Structure formats: structure tokens, C-alpha cells
Amino acid sequence: MPQNIEKIATDLLVDLIKCPSITPIEAGSLDVVEEFLSDIGFTCTRLKFEGDGSYPVDNLFATRRGKNCDTTSKHFLFGGHVDVVPIGDEASWTHPPFSAHIEDGVLWGRGATDMKSGVAAFCAAMRVLVENNDAENGIISLAITMDEEADAINGTEKILKWAKEQGYKFDFSIVGEPSSNKKIGDRIKIGRRGSFDGIIKVIGKQGHIAYPEKCKNPIPVLAEIATAISSNPLDEGDEHFQPSSLQISSFDVGNKATNVIPEQAILRFNVRHNDLWNQGTLFDWTQNLIDKIDAKGCEIVFESPTRGANCFIFPPAKDVELLDEIIRNQIGSNSKLDYSTTGGTSDARFIASYCPVVECGLVGDHMHAVDERVPLSQLTKLSEIYLNFITRYFSD
């Protein structure tokens, strides 16, 4: 193993942490990655996307085609982001969040785990791969966005769409999000649950509470709907996923008067769902329950206000098994990895439309928290996992 991979990864991570790149402010972070990758033969394209109701975002697509490539060569894609969440109260941090302070082998700073470390580890691995002359039999690309932690509208999804228009096709992808559980490499994510948002509005007729016969009270109708959607289980889960979960997040009437029947009542809910559902079937399931409720003369309007996120799953196949083998060799473990589908959504959902994708990165401790930090030994292990995986991936 090259002696200097730890130093390469650490130096790069320090440079990245020092950029205060809170979504979507680039703050030099993409420049750091671009300069590093250009230096080892990557062609870098900055992609600025805007519109669709969101702020403009700077992104980076970097690609390197090995000298020995032909039409059958494999194309590997690394997905990641260098934007970070806000720091909260700076006074609560032990070390300033953009200082990249290193003490006792631990690097402190916003983005140290989520996920500038994943980007630094992969880039360091690419430098060593190129220097080892092991990068010439395949194509390596990186899609790095500044917009993962917030809207995620002008980021990875649009980079991938652009790449397809340029004729790029990918065979396998790793997203470097923190995926490990207790120690590095003990868990990878092979899928994620989807997310569906719903709003149900019941519109009645306002009036004096003493004369209910002249009014239409929307509240009991909406209460019945709330009971119906929250008491009917969606499913019992399946081989890869826990049961889907519907949670009501608000029930609003906004009526402070005690002598008025209000005109309308609004309910919002979210479903975290498994691969037995999609946006369309969840809409139909909800509508079907609503249709069974007696509206008592009120109007019921149901809509899904966001595009949501579809669920995806890639049951382990050859490439995942290779990754599994590399990780177990690296960490000296005999037990099978945990293939997980837990957690919220990530940009892997966008890559899933183009090629098989897994998430493989650090332990997720301190993500989005005060005093986010990473032990440098973990950063080195992750760099070595990426290096050994790509080396084998291109030689098989």
C-alpha cells in the first residue's frame, strides 16, 4: 500500500474543509477538487444549473478515459457533494467549524464526515491509482454537486441528465455518503426508501356554531380521514425493507373563535415507503381511502405537493460482491457486510435511474452535528477501500 495515501487524502480534506461551502455557496470547494483532478489527467467540466423553482447551483463533472480503453471498457461513476449544512451556533464548536483543526489524529470541521471526507478519500485513491498505472483500462467519472443538503434540484439529477446527453454510460456507481454503522466498512447501502408528501384539504361552510344545520363542519370529516390513513398499514415490509410508514405531520384549522364553525381544515402527511410502492400507487391508495369517507357535503381536495423521491434497490450482484470482498479484506472481517436500506433520501436515488449504485463511506457519527469530525485513520481506510476496489474492478 502506498505510504502517502493518508497524506494525500488528509491534505485534500483540509483544503476542502477550509471552504465554507454551505449550500449552495461554492466557496472554492469545487475549485479545489477540479484542480486536484485536472492534475492527474481528468477532464473537468463545470456545470451551472438553475431554474425549476430553485437557486442556481455550480456542479463539477470530471472524467478520465484510460489509454487502453476500447468499446468494452467499464465506466465507473463516483457520486458526491461538497456542500455542507449550516454550522448552527459557532460558539458551541470545540474548534472553529472551517478551521480543519487536527488533534490526536482527528480532523474537526463541518463536512468532515458528510461528505467532504468521501470526496477526499476517492480523489486520493484516484491519484494513487493513476500513479500505479492502474487507471488505464477503464473510464472513471465523478459527479460532484453543491446541492445535496438542500433542494437537490439543480445538482446530481441534472448532472446525470447532461452526461447522458453527452453520450456517457455508466456501469456501476458508488456514492461516498457515510454509510457505515459502528466501524468503517461494516455496512453499505444498497437502496433507500422513497418519500411521498400529501396534503388533504376539507372545505366546508363557515357559520355560527349555534346553528350547525346552516354550516358544514370540515373538522369531523378530516378527522375521519386522518384516522383512516393512519390506521391502515401500508404493508409489512419485504426482504430488503422495513414496513412503509405514514406519519401525519400537521392538522390545521387555525380557528381561535369558540363560536364559529371554520370553513376549512388541512392535514399534511409524509410516507417513507419501500419498493412495494411508488408516488402513483401511494396517491391512489390515499384517494381510495378518502373516497370511502362520508364528506357530509364538504369538498375534499387531495394533492401531492412535491415530486417526492422514489424508492430504489439493487440486490447484491457481481460488482457489489466484489466491493464486499475488498472491504472485508481491508478491515479483516469474516462476516458478511450489512446490506442496508435505512435512512432518509440521498442523491443515489438520481444515479439509480442510470446504473446500479451503492453507498459506501464512513461511519455517520456527528453528521450535521456540532463538532463534526473524522479520525484520519478512517479516512485512510476509506481511501484504501476505494483504491483497491477500482484496481480490481478494472482488472477483472
Ligand SMILES: [Zn+2]
Ligand atoms: Zn451527505
